Amino acid sequence: MSEENIPIFRELNADDPDPEATEIESLCMNCHSNGVTRLLLTKIPFYKEVVIMSFSCEECGYENNEIQSGGKIADKGVEITLKVNSQHDINRQVVKSDYASIKIVELDFEIPSKSQKGEITTVEGIIDRSILGLEQDQPLRRIENAEFAEQIDSFINKLKKLKDVGKPFTLVLEDISGNSFIENPNAPQKDLQCIIRHFIRNKEQNHELGIFTEAEINGDKALLHPVTEEEFTIEDLQGEVLQFPTNCNSCNAPCVTNMKVTNIPHFKEVVIMATVCDSCGNRTNEIKSGGGIEPQGVRIEVDVNTKEDLCRDLLKSETCELQIPQLELEVGPSALSGRFTTVEGLLVAMKEQLNDHIFKDSQVQDSKDRLTQFLQQFDDIIEGRKQVTLILDDPAGNSYIQSMRDDDKPDNALRIVYYERSFDQNEELGLNDMRTENYGVS
Numbered sequence: 001m002s003e004e005n006i007p008i009f010r011e012l013n014a015d016d017p018d019p020e021a022t023e024i025e026s027l028c029m030n031c032h033s034n035g036v037t038r039l040l041l042t043k044i045p046f047y048k049e050v051v052i053m054s055f056s057c058e059e060c061g062y063e064n065n066e067i068q069s070g071g072k073i074a075d076k077g078v079e080i081t082l083k084v085n086s087q088h089d090i091n092r093q094v095v096k097s098d099y100a101s102i103k104i105v106e107l108d109f110e111i112p113s114k115s116q117k118g119e120i121t122t123v124e125g126i127i128d129r130s131i132l133g134l135e136q137d138q139p140l141r142r143i144e145n146a147e148f149a150e151q152i153d154s155f156i157n158k159l160k161k162l163k164d165v166g167k168p169f170t171l172v173l174e175d176i177s178g179n180s181f182i183e184n185p186n187a188p189q190k191d192l193q194c195i196i197r198h199f200i201r202n203k204e205q206n207h208e209l210g211i212f213t214e215a216e217i218n219g220d221k222a223l224l225h226p227v228t229e230e231e232f233t234i235e236d237l238q239g240e241v242l243q244f245p246t247n248c249n250s251c252n253a254p255c256v257t258n259m260k261v262t263n264i265p266h267f268k269e270v271v272i273m274a275t276v277c278d279s280c281g282n283r284t285n286e287i288k289s290g291g292g293i294e295p296q297g298v299r300i301e302v303d304v305n306t307k308e309d310l311c312r313d314l315l316k317s318e319t320c321e322l323q324i325p326q327l328e329l330e331v332g333p334s335a336l337s338g339r340f341t342t343v344e345g346l347l348v349a350m351k352e353q354l355n356d357h358i359f360k361d362s363q364v365q366d367s368k369d370r371l372t373q374f375l376q377q378f379d380d381i382i383e384g385r386k387q388v389t390l391i392l393d394d395p396a397g398n399s400y401i402q403s404m405r406d407d408d409k410p411d412n413a414l415r416i417v418y419y420e421r422s423f424d425q426n427e428e429l430g431l432n433d434m435r436t437e438n439y440g441v442s
Contacts, residue, residue: 026055030062066117068098072247073209074178076198076428082123082182083193085168090124093183099209100175102126107158107169113176123171123182124163131159176205188354188374190330198334200430246275253279261290264315264340264400272340287338289317293429294397296418302343302401303413305387310344313402319429320394322350327377327388343390343401344382351378395425 026037035057042050055064084090096102101113111130121129134156141149162169173180178198184191206212242259257275264270269290276283304310316322318338322331329350336349355375380386392399397418404411421429 028055028057028060028062031057031060033057033059035059035062067120068118073211076178077174077176077201077205078178078180079175079197079199080173080180080182081195081197082171082173083168084123084162084165084171085193086165088185089193090122090163090165092123092185093120094122094126094173095120095179095181096126096173097175097177097179099177100173100180103172103174104162105170105172106167107155107162109155109159113174126171127159127162131156134159176201177209188331188371189328196332197424198428200427248275248277248280248282249284253277255279264313268398268400270315270340284337285339287315287317287340289338289396289398291398293431296397297393297395297421297425298397298399299394299417299419300392300399300401301415302390303387304343304381304390305413307384308404309413310342310347310382312343312404313340313400314343314346314392315340315398315400316346316392317394317396317398319396320392320399322346323391323393324388325391326386327374346390347378347381351375395421396429 022039024037024039025034027033028035035055037053037055040052040054042052051068053066053068056062082089082092096116097118098116099113100118102111103109109130111126116129119125134152138149138152141152173182182194184194186192201209201211240260243256244259246255246257247253248255255275255277257273259271259273261269261271271288271290273286273288274284302309302312316336316339317333319333320338321333322336323329331350336346336353339346339349341349354371377386381388390401392401401414403409403414410416421431
């Protein structure tokens with residue numbers, strides 16, 4: 001691989017001859033002498049690109065380590081509500097960014113965002129760090145305000161009791177950057193104790209993350225010349241491949257995304273985007289709806305019984321959730337992004353993503369055996385040895401599965417139900433606080 005094609009973020013590898021650690025002379029905050037900060041750009045399995053920082057001072061021996069996200073900020077914020085019922089839940093891994101706030105509902109206790117650095121920890125680790133922070137100034141409090149110190153001691157005891165899980169408690173993690181995560185020990189099955197809600201950030205939250213629109217930065221100068229129908233017709237756009245610069249979602253190196261507007265027969269207009277990274281060779285394809293959000297959500301069920309069912313055309317939008325009840329499998333909307341494929345192609349993509357992202361990290365043998373057996377069921381479906389029902393649930397109404405009838409009405413194996421979106425679903429689509437026509441509702 002040539003020097004200019006080396007990825008910016010590389011996986012940690014003991015055989016890497018040049019891990020690209022950068023050393024910077026820095027001021028020691030302990031003795032105010034000059035120390036050294038080492039920066040390493042790498043990737044963490046199950047998470048994303050990160051910047052690992054390590055500071056050391058030879059004068060006083062002070063050391064400090066920190067981790068920061070090196071990838072892009074997610075399109076939406078995330079709120080994760082976990083019901084902690086057992087010691088097993090206490091040991092769940094948690095990835096939290098600088099912008100994550102954590103609440104323990106039963107104790108009315110909150111750790112504000114940006115009060116702690118981003119870290120990879122566990123539920124127990126979050127409680128331990130909270131206890132350590134409260135205990136830090138207790139000796140001084142007992143001298144200055146004994147009554148207040150006693151109240152703190154009482155609250156610390158309540159936090160310690162949480163670790164025994166004598167009673168279930170609720171932990172709520174909210175992150176406006178969307179870059180936090182709580183482990184699902186039952187993956188790829190649904191986590192029945194965890195509720196994940198995505199939300200559109202408001203203007204103030206975007207500003208807190210350093211996200212501003214071009215109009216907010218440049219004022220009236222940012223107003224673009226409107227494209228009129230006389231200049232560019234729909235036919236011109238559909239016949240042209242547009243290109244724009246972006247960054248690779250695997251190694252974050254600069255690359256180019258190709259975009260084209262096209263029509264799916266018997267359905268609607270879509271935007272196809274394809275990216276190839278010259279640095280790491282990563283290829284991605286994504287489909288986005290070109291017709292806006294529909295007035296109603298749609299739930300599509302198809303019985304996959306025959307080879308013909310596997311060959312049905314299928315459009316999964318970026319807002320669509322997938323379910324296979326027979327496998328107890330639920331896949332969130334962001335897992336596979338938007339794509340136009342077949343039923344078989346979608347099953348293969350689901351299997352490959354589970355295999356790539358789960359087996360890269362080390363696990364106990366029981367978990368590996370369980371996941372191997374689970375992935376085998378995808379082969380059974382594709383080979384016709386197992387019959388299942390595939391469910392697409394899209395609150396935006398932009399997903400589609402081909403009917404085998406000539407008149408495009410649902411056949412005997414296909415069921416389509418339109419429904420009114422809930423308040424939470426409208427909020428995830430950004431429809432509650434803004435006029436719906438701004439989002440192109442058709």
